[in-house]
Amino acid sequence: xxxxxxxxxxxxxxxxxxxxxxxxxxxxxxxxxxxxxxxxxxxxxxxxxxxxxxxxxxxxxxxxxxxxxxxxxxxxxxxxxxxxxxxxxxxxxxxxxxxxxxxxxxxxxxxxxxxxxxxxxxxxxxxxxxxxxxxxxxxxxxxxxxxxxxxxxxxxxxxxxxxxxxxxx
Amino acid sequence: xxxxxxxxxxxxxxxxxxxxxxxxxxxxxxxxxxxxxxxxxxxxxxxxxxxxxxxxxxxxxxxxxxxxxxxxxxxxxxxxxxxxxxxxxxxxxxxxxxxxxxxxxxxxxxxxxxxxxxxxxxxxxxxxxxxxxxxxxxxxxxxxxxxxxxxxxxxxxxxxxxxxxxxxx
Numbered sequence: 001x002x003x004x005x006x007x008x009x010x011x012x013x014x015x016x017x018x019x020x021x022x023x024x025x026x027x028x029x030x031x032x033x034x035x036x037x038x039x040x041x042x043x044x045x046x047x048x049x050x051x052x053x054x055x056x057x058x059x060x061x062x063x064x065x066x067x068x069x070x071x072x073x074x075x076x077x078x079x080x081x082x083x084x085x086x087x088x089x090x091x092x093x094x095x096x097x098x099x100x101x102x103x104x105x106x107x108x109x110x111x112x113x114x115x116x117x118x119x120x121x122x123x124x125x126x127x128x129x130x131x132x133x134x135x136x137x138x139x140x141x142x143x144x145x146x147x148x149x150x151x152x153x154x155x156x157x158x159x160x161x162x163x164x165x166x167x168x169x
Numbered sequence: 170x171x172x173x174x175x176x177x178x179x180x181x182x183x184x185x186x187x188x189x190x191x192x193x194x195x196x197x198x199x200x201x202x203x204x205x206x207x208x209x210x211x212x213x214x215x216x217x218x219x220x221x222x223x224x225x226x227x228x229x230x231x232x233x234x235x236x237x238x239x240x241x242x243x244x245x246x247x248x249x250x251x252x253x254x255x256x257x258x259x260x261x262x263x264x265x266x267x268x269x270x271x272x273x274x275x276x277x278x279x280x281x282x283x284x285x286x287x288x289x290x291x292x293x294x295x296x297x298x299x300x301x302x303x304x305x306x307x308x309x310x311x312x313x314x315x316x317x318x319x320x321x322x323x324x325x326x327x328x329x330x331x332x333x334x335x336x337x338x
Contacts, residue, residue: 001170001279001296010300044213045319110170113337122336127170131179132334139305140330143312150214151320161309165301167291168282 003069003110004103007130011062012098014142017163018058019091021146022084025154032153036084042148049141051148053079055087058141059094065134066098068114069126070105172238172279173272176299180231181267183311186332187227188260190315191253194323201322205253211317218310220317222248224256227310228263234303235267237283238295239274 029036040052049057056079067074075097081087114129115122124133143161150156198205209221218226225248236243244266250256283298284291293302312330319325 001172001175001299003170005296006170006175006300010305013301014305044316045322048319119336122338124335124337127174128335130170131175132182133331135304136179136183136308136331137327139308140312140315140327143309144316146309147213147313147316150217153214158306158309162302162305166293166297167288168293169291 002103002106003126003130004101004106007069007106007135008066008098008101010135011065011138012095013163014138015059015062015091015095015098017160018055018142018145019088020160021149021154021156022055022088022091024156024160025149025152026084028154037082039149039152040082040084040087042152044144044148044151049144051145052081052087054141054144054148056081056090058138058145059090061134061138061141062094063097065130065138066101066105068134069109069112069130070101071108071112072101072105171272171275172295172299173270173275176238176275176304177235177267177270179304180234180307181264182332183307184228184231184260184264184267186329187224187311187314188257189329190318190323190325191224191257191260193325193329194318194321195253197323206251208318208321209251209253209256211321213313213317213320218313220314221250221256223310223313223317225250225259227307227314228259230303230307230310231263232266234299234307235270235274237303238278238281238299239270240277240281241270241274 025039026036041050043050063074075093077090081090109126112126113123114126146161194208195205210219212219232243244262246259250259278295281295282292283295315330
């Protein structure tokens, strides 16, 4: 088990799933004749991030995780998206960044010291960061995107969330 | 990076977080003077699992993952919980099961062939199962528990979701 396999392909696949949910929401909005961008500000609690910020944060997690674990610079995104079209472009930008990684970039990742601003100078090992912070945080925002769309009537199910898996025979 | 570290302690910690959310919901219900068990059937979409089934399924994921990866039998749970008290007992039972594992149980886990009923005879490697199915599925139901409670007014935040992390200096 290595950190590359446990992160980059799974982040990329999950972002592809997210893209599919945005496409499903767009189809649903067209069919029901409402502007899909009405969903951009949807949220499940008044003090929860709105849908757009859930997508932005999931995208940030997906670039921060491999960026921090490899020490490779990530693209900047100023969080200005206000439409589905712009959110889809944001996802595509991070997908493009993810394609730049290979397993070799993660040779030192397990033992790398990861320090985030809120840690006030303290740090975690790369593998702790991935398992205990990075991936749970990513799934949190991904699941919030999913739940906000489901709550608003978009037909999504567990298969749309998991995406394709390698079945061997 | 090994499969034990990537699964058992993280599953256990996240179930502890879930227990804390149930306790927070109970306090909130007491304060607002409604029976906390009103939340057992709450859901965010009419065709989504209710809260009780989200907890049951998260608990199932937390026992299936190490059980399947190690080949160790897991306790049966008949899904009869209808109260918060019973749901908390369910979580405690799985927590107890998780304490029976050590890293040695996972010596063959990465290469173990994992086959689930819906795979129709096909299989995944243990590490693929963990990364691409087991953990995402676990977080899905955990996040649904969280979102259902948040949507119903319970005060929870990202720290309650992530739980404690090892900060080194």
